[in-house]
Amino acid sequence: MIYEDELPESPIERATMMESIMTAAATDGSPDNRIYEYLRREFMLNDELKDLLPPFVRTHRNLSSFRSWTQKQSPHWQPRRELIASGFTPMMDYLEGKGRTPGDIVVSDALETFDIEGVHSVWTKALARRPSDPDGAITVARTLLETVCKRILDERDISYMNTEDLPKLYSMAAKALNLAPNQHSEEPIKAILGGAMNLVNGIGTLRNRLSDSHGRGGKPVRPSPRHASLAVNTAGVVATFLVETHLEKK
Known part of the structure; x- marks a missing residue:
């Protein structure tokens, strides 16, 4: 003992x-x-x-x-x-903190406040995989955004299909939070919100092409830690944006 x-x-x-x-x-x-x-x-x-x-x-x-x-x-x-x-x-x-950034702490605090057992646990898994398992980190980055979107839709009593892909889930969550580009007339705001949507779509594309979630034909393209950092950091920023907007509007 x-x-x-x-x-x-x-x-x-x-x-x-x-x-x-x-x-x-x-x-x-x-x-x-x-x-x-x-x-x-x-x-x-x-x-x-x-x-x-x-x-x-x-x-x-x-x-x-x-x-x-x-x-x-x-x-x-x-x-x-x-x-x-x-x-x-x-x-x-x-x-020892090598490979961590100040942004990691900001995202961790926001997601921990929102959902420590669900969303935050996915984020910590993404951070842990980022330096040593780029394939897995990219997969978890997308899972993080999917989890955040579904949790927000659940709390707002908005139904969705479990088979919905990430762009569709994000579009539904953004619309519920008044974050869709077509809900605004000011060009700078529309550009920022459109950029966020493009980032989400990009994570989905990066995952499909480089992550370990699908079998690869021909010569495999192996992601590096910098690809994983791009996916995880972007997912963390967008997830924090969604969560903070959701909590503020509640």
């Missing part, structure tokens, strides 16, 4: 502890398997961090299995240490 006072408080300290335990297991240390299994279970249940775990953590439920695997990777200790350190780099970078 593990008691909380045996463990550090912050996620980054816990991640560091897990890395140290696994390094000891791969070399000549005597690691505590109880703590490893506890930390692994905790991170696996964390939607924000689960996708940033090293693949070998997700694969190996105990240190005995992990140690056997590292021995097959290399007979020497130093390559094993480097393998473990490299595996933990995405999570450590994320926990």
Whole structure:
């Protein structure tokens, strides 16, 4: 049994502890398997961090299995240490704030206020995938906008089909919030609202062409982290715009 006072408080300290335990297991240390299994279970249940775990953590439920695997990777200790350190780099970078922007915090605050269990959890998943899983991040970016639009339509008692695509859902939500370009006569406002609609359509196109949601024919085009940042950041800005307008009009 593990008691909380045996463990550090912050996620980054816990991640560091897990890395140290696994390094000891791969070399000549005597690691505590109880703590490893506890930390692994905790991170696996964390939607924000689960996708940033090293693949070998997700694969190996105990240190005995992990140690056997590292021995097959290399007979020497130093390559094993480097393998473990490299595996933990995405999570450590994320926990240290590398790759985060001030805009991430603004979006997080707005979406957390709106719906912490639904919309906000999708946003945190998009952030977590952005640096290490561009395919998945682009998919989740679209899911974020779909979720926000459906939640707004639900709260305003506006019916929709579950099969509606993102442009249609956004168009319905925008109209309900008086954000459709044709609801305004001032050219600057129409241009801004039209631009927002084009961004939403662009995310749908980017997802269809570059994300992991559809099989690809011919030579695959692999998205990079910059593509993922474009999709996730844009989705976050548009989602925040919708949410803030919805809450203000309520």
